[in-house]
Amino acid sequence: MANRLLITGGAGFIGSHTCVVLLEQGYELVVLDSFDNSSPVASERVRELSGSQALHVLKGDIRNAETVNQAFRCRGPIDGVIHFAGLKAVGESVANPLLYWDVNLNGSRVLAAAMEQRSCRTLVFSSTATVYGEPEQFPLREDSPTAPIHPYAQTKVAVEQMLQALCRQKNWRVASLRYFNPVGAHPSGRIGEDPLGIPNNLFPFITQVAAGRRSHLRIFGSDYPTPDGTGIRDYLHVMDLAEAHSATISHLLKQDPCTHLTLNIGTGRGLSVLEVVRGFEQATGLTIPFEVVERRPGDVPRLEACPDQAEMTLGWRAKHSLLEMCRDGWTWQQANPTGYRSAA
């Protein structure tokens, strides 16, 4: 019988791409999403892309215990949970820390309590490379010290610690995946990243400049201690990240109780902002006008993963190139100039 999974935040950017991969592999999915930062249209397109109807969508907030219980009751026993739901904007977390502690930590606690009540003790958690703060040694390994420098990353470290305790004391099986910078879109262009308002992140900003929605890119700082002076990140294709989730849940479901994995999910190859701009121009044949402005507060010079542990544990490694990330992100942008809001 197919495994049934609960996917919190399953209508979001990473969640929707992961749902396609899991449905194609025969899982039955219950998505719980408040749609605070996503659209139900994403889940409709996930059904269309996967050709599977085994996707059940509930609108609700993970902080509400009754809503979470309803998600567990709606189809029958849940074998495991992938927990994407949360807030992710660094600047917003500085401006409104209580909201971040509430949604990210308290939301995770409510979810974990409902799981414990049902003896559903297998969980994949969305953590982040920003838990490493402003590191000096590269590439980053999972045993590199965590030193979060803003409330967003602090909430992620706290949830990782809460989950570690559940593995030790309550026989849970947990993987905390520390994502580096997921970008791109499903190659069909049917699902992708759909930021509200002005994008915070580099990739959606570049695709909106390419589409003529914004006049030019502002590069935040060219005086970092990096070869060309712009910030370095480890960008990975969102489909590679989706595959990492399916490898992780299938691995966890076979493990003994008391398993806790912490895994970096990146390519191992850092790229500067200028390299990304040039890569996008090569992939699309377009020109991206830019100006260099002041550094953005809270940005670090460099984040770059050592992805070896994920390969050793899961047999997973990122496969897609920068060219594919740019091409697929651009396909999505062109087909959906205003994201899901333009969708019929």
Ligand code: NAD
């Ligand atoms: P996203 O905003 O597209 O997806 C998050 C989803 O959670 C959205 O659909 C949103 O509506 C939902 N949600 C938010 N609050 C909720 C609540 N209280 N109850 C129920 N649903 C709620 O973001 P994403 O990029 O897909 O990120 C998914 C997860 O990965 C997040 O936890 C994020 O912190 C983490 N992460 C993202 C990145 C990145 O660069 N995108 C990097 C590292 C970690």
Ligand code: UFG
């Ligand atoms: N950048 C610009 N101009 C822009 C946007 C970004 O120059 O308009 C630069 C940034 O200064 C940085 C790089 O592009 O050097 C990447 O910035 P992003 O905003 O795309 O990504 P971040 O690394 O700042 O943060 C992202 C997510 C976090 C997540 C983190 C994991 O926003 O939620 O990746 O590494 F935790």
